[in-house]
Amino acid sequence: MRYAYYPGCVSQGGTPELFTAMKAVGEALGFTLEHLKEAACTGAGVLQERDPELGDTLNARTFAMAEKRGLPLMTICSTCQGVMGQANYRLKADPEYRTFINKYLKPEGLEYKGTTEVKHFMWVLVEDYGLNRLKEHVRRPLTGITLAPFYGCYVLRPSKKLGYEEHPRRDTYLEQIITALGATPADYSGKTRCCGFPILTMNRTNSLRMAGDHLLEAQETGADAMVTPCPLCHLNLDGQQPEAAAVRKVQLNLPVIHLPQMVGVALGIEPKALGLNKHIVSTRAFAAKVPA
């Protein structure tokens, strides 16, 4: 299990516990992650909005780095996955476009030939690693725990450009992983909706309403925690949870954990080593409920 590793800006900035957790989980599962430290930000859809070709060039540069190493690319961010996945879709589909983009990579000695696969850790676990193999590593099954999945838009839509034709059940992987670890997935309509983070600075009230609605719906299922593969969703759902509660005039106290943290807890890794003490909404009650 060797991957060119693209952790994304936010896991190295606003949610450092995600980076820590992935490192611990990767080691426990026997992953070899070659961190592409020279790779640039994906653009997160923001650069693509200014200049789509610029966004695709920065991502082609990253794909070329992975291709040079002969490795698939793994990320731990739904937003990075979606943006890179769409860029890769365009670059693979159109050799002429790739040639156009490659002329900007040439001065660095890079060329993207269109062979790199880009996969979120969530997809890697199900499609490459295998849930049965994952189960073999579980030391502390999450029995009796209910977890509310929250995907993040960019690993779901637009499905045509994100590999859903080949892997049509990618929109159920979080539930599959939760189940494989021994927990029960909560079902609620907001799990595939938007957390509101992209408009936090443009329309703060709407952003917090969106986060608040999904958190409340998840909390009302009786979930012990929410789990997300997207650090940007985490910034809103955990970081802004007190404000979201205030905007919606409700009581919210739902821990929001990152996907690698959930896996790590089930593998028996200590909560502190997974950064569970770094959350705005306390994860103590959740961690305490995990059977010893």
Next chain:
Amino acid sequence: MKTVNLKVKRFDPATRKSKFQDYQVEVDDSAAVLDAIIEVREYQDETLAVRCSCRSAICGSCAMRVNGHAKLACMTKVSSVSPNGETIVVEPLGNAEPVKDLVADMGPFWAKVKQVQPWLKPSLPAPDREYIAPQEAMQDLVGAVNCIMCGACVSDCTVLEVDKNFIGPAALAKAYRFVGDPRETQTARDERLSQLSKYGGIWDCTHCYECVQVCPKDVAPMERILDIRRAAVAAGFRDNNGTRHSDSFARSVKHTGSLDEFRLLPESLGLDDIAAQLKFVPTALRAIAKGKVPSPLHHKRPGAEHVTRIFDEMEKE
């Protein structure tokens, strides 16, 4: 023939209450969801209200939610949403008040479309014959022109769920059809872009791709909203948090290779907007207490000079 189990959300206008009702019908193997609904209405329950017309994915009348997502019922095969005989849940469009059963009130939808003044405001005086536009100039508008106004995108819009003031994906895609039209006067175009840049307009879209996912005609309304954003910024409508956010984002990536999260928030809000900045102080203090505030010393990633070069070259072109 196959058996279809339908769970239909019914709305009674007399009591203003909704409830689900189950039906079972036999339909042809190649049937669409609309065929099954019509089968119910014609042979089991004539009180079931549904709006439809062409049955060929042209008129847009039969848009409704099928298993939670907006679709044209006439172009949605039963086999695609119920491959193993699962119950199909059918509801009226979201983000709209039901009139009866599967018929949604489209009044607010059309009001939003009218709000963007969906007509051409060409140069005067009028020419002797029709306005001529070069084909290549219109090519970009093909996507937006394909819209059949079915309301699927509005139904599943995540922003409209929390704010009815948002103009919404259908009306904004329609607005792009005129913003991008070369026959429109500069004054009219600027007036449009000015209006669309305000609260409730282009910068309120949250980039969730729901509208792109559900559009049956590949209009990709969100992409059209981004087209308008580009046009608005290029035309000088830059005094908004969306443009500031984009500028801050691009600046840090260009010079360091990565996003400078420490500067992004204050720069997006506007450094002189103290009231907006103060709203985020509690968030920042909580993050500091947990030791997770991004460093104010934003270091360059190795190889950042190549990122800067790519920006420079592409910006020049």
